[in-house]
Every structure is written in structure tokens, then in C-alpha cells.
Amino acid sequence: MTDNIFDVPSLSRRAFGLGALGGAALFAGSRPLPASATPLTTHRLTTVGPEKPVDRDGLGVNGARIISAENARQWHDPAFADALAAVGPGLLRVQGGTTSQWLDWRTGLFTEGDGGGFAGRNDGRPPILLGDWAELARKTGATPIFDLNVLNSTVDDQLDMLRAAQRLGMPVRYVELGNELWVPMSPYSSAFPTGADYGRAVNDWIAAIRQEFPQARIAVAAAVAGPSMSLLGPRYADWNAGLYATVRDADAVVFHPYWIVDPIAADLSSTAAGGVAAWNDLAQHSIADVPAELDVWITEYNQMGKEATAPLDRLPAPPQTWAVGLSVAAFTLRALAEPRLRLAVLHCALNGVPADDTGGGGTTNQALHALISDGSGGSELFGRTALNWALTPVYHAVSDGCRVRPLRLDPAPRIPAALIVPAEAGLVDAFTGVELSTADGTGAILVNTSDRSLRVDLPSHLAGSATVYTAAPTVTPAFVVGDTVTETRTTVSGTIDLPPYSETVLGTP
Numbered sequence: 001m002t003d004n005i006f007d008v009p010s011l012s013r014r015a016f017g018l019g020a021l022g023g024a025a026l027f028a029g030s031r032p033l034p035a036s037a038t039p040l041t042t043h044r045l046t047t048v049g050p051e052k053p054v055d056r057d058g059l060g061v062n063g064a065r066i067i068s069a070e071n072a073r074q075w076h077d078p079a080f081a082d083a084l085a086a087v088g089p090g091l092l093r094v095q096g097g098t099t100s101q102w103l104d105w106r107t108g109l110f111t112e113g114d115g116g117g118f119a120g121r122n123d124g125r126p127p128i129l130l131g132d133w134a135e136l137a138r139k140t141g142a143t144p145i146f147d148l149n150v151l152n153s154t155v156d157d158q159l160d161m162l163r164a165a166q167r168l169g170m171p172v173r174y175v176e177l178g179n180e181l182w183v184p185m186s187p188y189s190s191a192f193p194t195g196a197d198y199g200r201a202v203n204d205w206i207a208a209i210r211q212e213f214p215q216a217r218i219a220v221a222a223a224v225a226g227p228s229m230s231l232l233g234p235r236y237a238d239w240n241a242g243l244y245a246t247v248r249d250a251d252a253v254v255f256h257p258y259w260i261v262d263p264i265a266a267d268l269s270s271t272a273a274g275g276v277a278a279w280n281d282l283a284q285h286s287i288a289d290v291p292a293e294l295d296v297w298i299t300e301y302n303q304m305g306k307e308a309t310a311p312l313d314r315l316p317a318p319p320q321t322w323a324v325g326l327s328v329a330a331f332t333l334r335a336l337a338e339p340r341l342r343l344a345v346l347h348c349a350l351n352g353v354p355a356d357d358t359g360g361g362g363t364t365n366q367a368l369h370a371l372i373s374d375g376s377g378g379s380e381l382f383g384r385t386a387l388n389w390a391l392t393p394v395y396h397a398v399s400d401g402c403r404v405r406p407l408r409l410d411p412a413p414r415i416p417a418a419l420i421v422p423a424e425a426g427l428v429d430a431f432t433g434v435e436l437s438t439a440d441g442t443g444a445i446l447v448n449t450s451d452r453s454l455r456v457d458l459p460s461h462l463a464g465s466a467t468v469y470t471a472a473p474t475v476t477p478a479f480v481v482g483d484t485v486t487e488t489r490t491t492v493s494g495t496i497d498l499p500p501y502s503e504t505v506l507g508t509p
Contacts, residue, residue, distance in 0.1 A: 042455045042495065043409035045462075047435055051403040052339050057143040057173075059336065059395055060091020061371060062300055063133070064348035066099055067118060069125040071350060074374060074382075075136070076126060083372050083382045084349060085140045088395040092142035093345050094133045094165070097179040097256075097300055100147040105130060105161045111152060130161070134168035144170045145299060145345065148205070150178040151191055155205045159212060172213045174343070176254055176299055177202045182223040182239040184232050194235060195223075196242030203248045210249065217342070219252035219297045226285040228423035244291050252295035252342060257282045257331075258368075260304040261318065262418035262425070268473050272323040272449035272501065273417035273428050274303050275331030281422040287340060296340045300347035302368050303327050304421070305354065320369040322485060322501060323473035325386030326449050328369070329503060330432040332394055333445060337406040337434050346371065346391065353377025353479070373478035383478030389469060389485040393505050397436050397445060407433035407444060415450050430454070431498075435462075443507030448498040455497050462506050463493035469503040 061084070065071045074080050095103050102110050102117040108127025110118035137144050146165065148158045162172050181188050181198055192198040199220070206218050223229070223239045230237050243253075259278035261270045270277075287296055303324050318324055328346070335344040351370030354377075371388045375381035398404075414427035430450035436443050442461050448454050451473075468488045475483040498504055 040453060040455050040497075041411065041413075042457055043411060043413070043431075045407055045409060045433070045456050045458060048406045048408050049339075051405045051437070052337060054336060054398055054402050054404050055400045056090035056141075056398055056402075058090060058343050059332065059398055060089040060093070060142055060145070060343070060345045061087075061349045062093040062096055062345050062347040064093075064096040064099065065350055065370075065374075066096055066128055067121055069123070070376075071374060072125045072128055074350060075128055076132065077382075079382050080350065080372065081136055081139045083384075084136070087371050087388055087392050089140060089142050089346075089349075089371075090395065090398065091145055091174070091343060091345055092133070092137050092140060093145045093147055093176075093299055094130075094137075094170075095128075095147060097147060097347070101149050101151040101179055103149070105149075105164075108132070130164055130168055130170075134165065134170050137170055143173055145174040145176055145343075146172065147176045147179055147299070150202060150205065151181065151187065155208050158205075159208060162209070162213060172216050174297075175209055175213070175216050175218045176221075176297070177205055177218065178221050180256060181221050182236055184236050189235060194242045195239035195244075196246045198239075199243045199246030199248075202250075203246070206247075206249050217251040217295075218249075219254045219295075219299075220247050220250045222253040222255055222286070222290070224255050224257050224282065224286050224422075225289065226281055226422045228421070240289065250294060252297045253290055254297045254299050255282065255286055256300040256347075257286075257298065258300075258302055258304055258421065259419050260421040262420055268323055268451065269415050270417045270419065271303075271318045271321065272327050272473060273415050273430065274324075274419055275327035275329070276334070276428045276432060276449070277417040277419050277424045277426075278303075278422060279331050279334040280428065281424055283334075283338070285422075287338065290340065295342040296338070297342055298335060298344040300345060301328075301331065301335075302347050305369050319476050319479060320386050321473060322386045322389070322471040322475050322477070323449070324369055325388075325390035326447055326473075326501060326503060328387055329390040329394060330447050330449060332391060333432050333434050333447065334406070336394075336398070337404050346387070350374050352379045378479070380478045385478045386471075386476065386485070389471075389477060390503055393467070393469065393503065394445060397443065397505065399438060401438065403437045405435045405437075407435055407446070409433075409454065409456065413450055413452075413454060441507060443505065446498055446504040446506065448500065448502050448504075451500045453497045453499055455495055457495055458492065458506075460493075464491065464507050466490050466492045466496065466507075467505045468499065469505075470499045471501065473501045 352374040373379040373383040413430040433446040
């Protein structure tokens, strides 16, 4: 079990979103009303719990999207590599997630023929080879996570891939055994009828990888848990228990938390607070049940965006606004400070405006928010999105040998949030913060997801330089011409006013 250090009083994206629609009205009915305006209160900033050591490879990005011919070409563009390097992710998930289960690593092409998850997608698509991944890892300084193909390949073949990657200069430090194999659909259910079957199957993989790459950390695929997940059937509901009972000598379990704002309103408060609500649910229902000997990895996470396909196109889901960026930043900081969590990887690196074939096997874009826009739908080519603005300061603040500790405000400001995935409605913290210490000093990152300023008493060791990122919560950088985030550098001591919808970096970071 784990305590939630922030004092709290996914799913196959499209399929799970559709399954949740029936409950939307129920949760909308329980939405708390926005709090009335109150005079500015001075909040005391304090640390919570012990420090956690972190390295630069604690945060990163999924190697997606790489499906369409256009996106694959963009992964070869030096301008994209420059844009990704500027963000500064410490991890790069090689060959992405679902794509990793259908790619031939020797050719960089998708498996053709019956049952191929991306059959027919190779036409006009330049392959992305291991050498290309190695070059991108070198240019960004990111450590690779290898998502092995346990669905359609063999352990011997995948060991060959790891050997080839190592010869190309990529360290074999993190290995993930498959992607979302708990999804309640064929071929996953045919290959692994239960979590116990999966656990027994990968035990041989773990032993073989451990023998040749003893330094590698190896993680297995677990399912995000929670009361609303029972809708996905007994295989999904029982997956983790079976896995935990049978897997041997793994180092970690992997979760993929995604969240969807209540579609009845999709208001600013729920949008900005969604990351905190989603983190609270993950900590309570998933991380708390992980066996004590296993670390936790998150190799995909994000807030769902605007879909283009019926009936999801009728939902007033938010585009990638600054409010979404702050939501994801708050989730990221809470993940960074969680003692049991070793790494967190955002999905995804490159994306654009959703199109009709936005599903996992589609040729264009999913309605998920990326760090870099791909030029589709009038977006800026390789532009800085809201997530880019919100997460770049976080990635840059985390260095090898860093120590992190969560921060809280007293009294704690709360705002309403209503999600349908996971099913959550209530008040959550409007503030998320962490303190980061290195040999050079101590700094902090403070996120205010509320619509009002927060006046904060600063401890003396956090006085000094400050960089404040602010924008209207509805701006969509890289998607609307002229929309951007304002970056202001200043010096603070004594007290600081955190602007509404803002991210503030103090000191060393």
C-alpha cells in the first residue's frame, strides 16, 4: 500500500471513452458548484514527506505518432529532432506503444497480412529503423525504453533487437514487455486469456533478458484499476491479480492512465484540474495495490482531447489549451514526487488536429495532445504546443542526482473537477508543487490551476530568481495563429503571487 503524499481528502482510448458515455449524466449531476470569490488569502508553503532521488531519465516521451506516411517522414526531419531536443525529455520510448507490437525492427515496416494491426500502412511510408531511433536518442540526450513485441515475436528475435540497439550506442537500461495487452479485444485476449497467463508467459522472457542484460530494469503490463473499470469485463478486472500472483523477477509494473473531462460541461475548472483528479484515482486504486517489491512505471499518460469521429465528435472535449497543459503538468509533478514511481512517459511526441481515422490503426492523428504539432489541420509545423510550454520547464529542472519533495499550501485551495474516465467528481487541489534540490542549490516548480491568484509565503531558501509562465486558459499555442504563453523573469522573496492558470519556476531549476 502507499500513502498519497499530496494529502488527497486507461484504457484503450476510444473504446473506453465510448463505454464511459453512459455514465456522463450521473457524474455531471454530482458536480459541485464553483466556489464564490473570496479575498486573497496568504498560503503557507511547506514540504511533505522525505526526499526522493530522481535522475534525468525519470521523465520522457513516447515515440509516437509514427503511423502515417507523413508523420513517419517528419520523424526523419532534422527540424523535428531539434524541436524535440529543445523540450529535453530524458526518456524516449522506442517504436512507440501499440506500433511496437506490429513493427519488424529489422525493416522498420509494419507486419502485412491477415491480423496485422497496421496492415496496408506501409505504402509511401519511410521506415524508421533502429539507427534512426539511436540518432534521435543521441540528439535529444534521451535514454531509450524498449517496448518489446511479446505479441507477435519471439524472445530470441527481441534479444537480437536489443543487441543491435546496444551496438548502435543505445543503452539497454529499460525494457517493457508488451503494450496494453490487457485490452479486451482480439488478438490480445487470444494470446493472453488472463493476466496470469501473461505473467507465466513473460517469466521466460524476463529470465532470458536478465541473463544477457543484467543491468536492465524489466517491467510488465498492468491495467489501470478503479470502480468504473468493471465495465470492461472480468478479464480486465482480474488482470492485475493474476499477473501479480504469477510473474517472477520483474522490476516494475506499467500503467497507462488517461483521463476524459466530463463531456456534459467540459468546463475550465475540470479541464485544468483533470490531471490532479486522475492522479488521485491512480494512486488510490492502482499504485496502492502494486506488490511492495515492484516499482511503478507510467509509459503513457495524457488528457483526452477533441475527437473527430461520431459520436465522440459531439462531445465538447477541449482542444490542447493552456488549461490542458497545466493539467498534464500537475499530473507529471505528482508522478515525479511519488516514492514508488520510477519513470513517467507522456504520450506523445508528435500530433496534430484529429481526423476521421483517428483510431489506433488510423493513418493520421489521435485526439491526444502532443509536445510538438505536425502541421495538420492548419497547425504550425513543429510548433510549441501548450503541453510543450508546460512540460519543458519540468524536463529541464530534472537532472541526474536530483532530489525531489512534494509541496503543499496551507490552507489548501480547492477547485471542482468532474471526469468520466476515471469516474471522479468533487473538489481537488488547485495547487501542485515540488521542491528540487541539486548540488547547485534548491528550486521549485509551482502550478496554479485555479482562476484566481494564490498568495504564497516563501521559505527563505526559495527566494531569488523566478520564471512565470502565464496565458489565458483557452489559448491553443501551435494551433491558433497568435496564441502563445507569456514567459516572465523576475526576482521574488518573502511572498509571491501565483497568477491564475500559471506555472512558476523558482531558483535552481
